[in-house]
Amino acid sequence: MNFVSIRVITSDVARLVDFYERATGVAATWATEDFAELRTPGATLAIAGTRTVPLFAPGSARPADNHSVIIEFRVDDVDRVHRDLTGVVTDFVAGPTTMPWGNRSLLFRDPDGNLVNFFTPVRA
Numbered sequence: 596m597n598f599v600s601i602r603v604i605t606s607d608v609a610r611l612v613d614f615y616e617r618a619t620g621v622a623a624t625w626a627t628e629d630f631a632e633l634r635t636p637g638a639t640l641a642i643a644g645t646r647t648v649p650l651f652a653p654g655s656a657r658p659a660d661n662h663s664v665i666i667e668f669r670v671d672d673v674d675r676v677h678r679d680l681t682g683v684v685t686d687f688v689a690g691p692t693t694m695p696w697g698n699r700s701l702l703f704r705d706p707d708g709n710l711v712n713f714f715t716p717v718r719a
Contacts, residue, residue: 600639
């Protein structure tokens with residue numbers, strides 16, 4: 596088995612793709628107006644519109660209704676990224692904080708309210 600992606604369902608694909616392109620610096624690959632992917636070496640963030648949900652199972656996913664998943668990206672310097680995200684992110688949940696498990700983390704919400712964590716492992 597190989598974990599390859601997380602898919603976020605949204606009512607505004609273009610808005611969410613634009614946000615993640617600006618926040619990550621990764622250009623999206625569009626398959627249709629209802630589906631795009633931001634591919635990184637480790638995994639892919641897929642963003643799909645609500646019209647794709649019935650293709651899997653009608654009513655199985657709702658946009659902007661996540662209360663349990665945090666989308667995480669490893670970055671080289673979370674403090675620098677925090678400064679760079681000014682004007683991109685409007686809802687910072689927690690500024691750069693060193694966590695007990697050894698990551699320096701920045702927690703914010705995307706335009707749909709999904710939690711996003713940019714983190715840098717702390718070097719000894």
